[in-house]
Amino acid sequence: MQSSHAAARVSARFDDPNLVGYGGLAPVVRLAERCGLPALVDEHVRLPASTDGTGAFPAAKLMSLVGGMVAGADSIDDMDRLRHGGLPRLFSGVRAPSTLGSFLRSFSHGHVKQLHAVARRFLPELAAHTPLLPGADQVAYVDIDDTIRRTYGYAKQGAGYGYSKVKGLNALIGIVSTPLAAPVIAATRLRKGPSNSARGAAAFVAESIGTARACGASGLVVVRADSAFYGADIVNACRALDVRFSVTVRMNASVKAAIAGIDDVAWKAIKYPKAVWDQEGQCWISDAEIAETTYTAFTSKPKKQQVTARLIVRRVKRLNPAAVPEGQGALFDAWRYHAAFTDSPLSLSDAEREHRRHAVVEQVIADLKNGPFAHAPSGHFQANAAWLALAALAHNLTRAAGALASAFHAKATTATIRDHLINVPARLAHSARRLTLHLPEHWPWADNFTQLFDLVHTPPPTA
Known part of the structure; x- marks a missing residue:
């Protein structure tokens, strides 16, 4: 690629009132x-209610925020992108x-x-109108994890040093996915920086499970989490x-x-990265092995809170035996162990x-x-909590649009969906009281865009 021979005579003007930078919106x-x-x-x-009208027309304001986030806004000032051309x-x-x-x-x-109540009800509607969670009636997974959104300066309410220093x-994020579908966000919570990961997690897990059930997860549901939970x-x-x-x-x-x-x-090799299938022995040759045993957890708790289930253990050869932590003993000299406590009905290797x-x-x-969560854009804690909830709404809406467009976009990252389907330049034309979007010729994902556009503009079937 190189500049045209006429590049020296090229000029630029921001003067077209009919252009749109985000035709996919x-x-x-x-x-x-x-x-x-x-x-x-x-x-x-x-x-x-307030004299300046702050609380009036919440739907218009929330739709503006979600629309801006879908288009790529990650701060309040970024919302100005919705007022061009x-x-x-x-x-x-x-709104401004x-x-x-x-x-x-x-x-x-x-x-x-x-706002969380809105999110809990909106995701099942998306799942009902789009192929967002195929296979949820058979198997669905609810995953819980937390992350730190780094902040700077001294004006952020609730900011502090947590486990990541x-x-x-x-x-706190709760997601739901299936073996056939990319994950969507079932619940969110914004907490102070020093919060313990498991603080309030039991109620959060219950909320995430309820949302997953409302989305059609009527079969096997497995909640997964790391050791912090x-x-x-x-x-x-x-x-x-x-x-x-x-x-x-x-x-x-x-x-x-x-x-x-x-x-x-009891240990058996598994198909792990760089594993090799031994045809003669009909087994995997791998540096990872798995086994399981029965384990009773939380024995320091009252009897009714103790749980007996499977302890599934994966061990990987230790590359540097000299790095064994002090006091681990001979058991850990040659292997590193990773264990999961589960009551999954799946086989050992599948679980x-x-x-x-x-x-x-x-x-x-x-x-x-x-x-959208590239920043916590406000100094007010509750404003940032609302921003996180809206970011989840925008994420799920973007995923649903991708699921309607194509099988590829159903599993693509939200950034890819934005680039292919949403941030599409267009020119508006008005004729006979109709608006027409004129989009770029030879756009690589034109068929996917057209499928999404036609499906959402087709009148819903009558009862």
């Missing part, structure tokens, strides 16, 4: 309307960044809870709601003793493999941090 906003997002906001979000003709009710900032700062803890705010409250919350659990355990003395009691013949796939939650966290 039209079908995405239409999808949100068909799934009832504005109506849900009007029903559940009740902000106090022909966008005011394509959408009505777009200053109005949206005042709106977010008016949120209290109760109003953020109202980084100053910021703690975001290994505790009696969380495991018993899963059992009370009739779902399975798979939680990484901490290497305490009783877990080490249970691992030491596993017979050597261990599915537990490792808990890492899918990191994809969602990366999507959020590379998108």
Whole structure:
């Protein structure tokens, strides 16, 4: 690629009132309307009346915020991207960044809870209108994790140093996925930076499970989490709601003793990265092996809180035996051990493999941090909590649009969906009281865009 020979005579002017930088917002906003997002906001979000009108028309303001996030906004000032060229003709009710900032700062803890109620109801509507969670009636996974959103300066309410030794705010994320579908966000909570990962996690797990059930997860449901969430409250919350659990355990003395009691013949090699299939022996040659034993957890708790289930252990050859932590003993000289406590009904190899796939939650966290949650944009804690909830709404809406467009976009990152389907330049033309979007010729994903556009603009079937 090189500049045209006429490049010296090229000039640039921002003077076309009919151009739109985000042509893909039209079908995405239409999808949100068909799934009832504005109506849900009007029903559940009740902000106090004020002389400056901050609490008025919450649906228009929330739709502006979600639309901006879908288009790639990651700060309040970024919302100004919705007011260029022909966008005011394509959408009505777009609010200015200053109005949206005042709106977010008016949120209290109760109003953020109202926003969570909207999110809990909106995701099942998306799942009902789009192929968002195929296979949820057979198997679904609920993954819980938290992350630190780094902040700077001294003006952020709630910011502090947590487990990562980084100053910021703690975001608790609950996602739901299936073996056939990319993950979507079932619940969010913003907490102070120094918050313990498992603080309030039992109730959060219950909320995430409820949302997953509402999305059609009527079959096997497994809750997965890392060792920060290994505790009696969380495991018993899963059992009370009739779902399975798979939680990484901490290497305490009783877990080490249970691992030491596993017979050597019980270990079997697994298909691990760089594993080689031995045709003659009909087995995998790998540096990773798995085994399981029965284990009773939380023995320091009352009898009714103790749980007996499977302890699934994966061991990997230690490359540097000299690096064994002091006091570990001969058991850990040659191997590193990773254990998960689970009541999964799957076979040993399947249960261990599915537990490792808990890492899918990191994809969602990366999507959020590379998108609308790149910043905690306000100095007000509750405004940032509302921002996180809206970022989850935008994430799920983007995923639903991708699921309608193509099988590829159903599993693509939200950044890819934005680049291919949403940030599409367009020119507005008005004729016979109709608006037409003229999009770039030879756009590589034109067929996917057209499928999304046609599906959301087709009248819904009559009962």
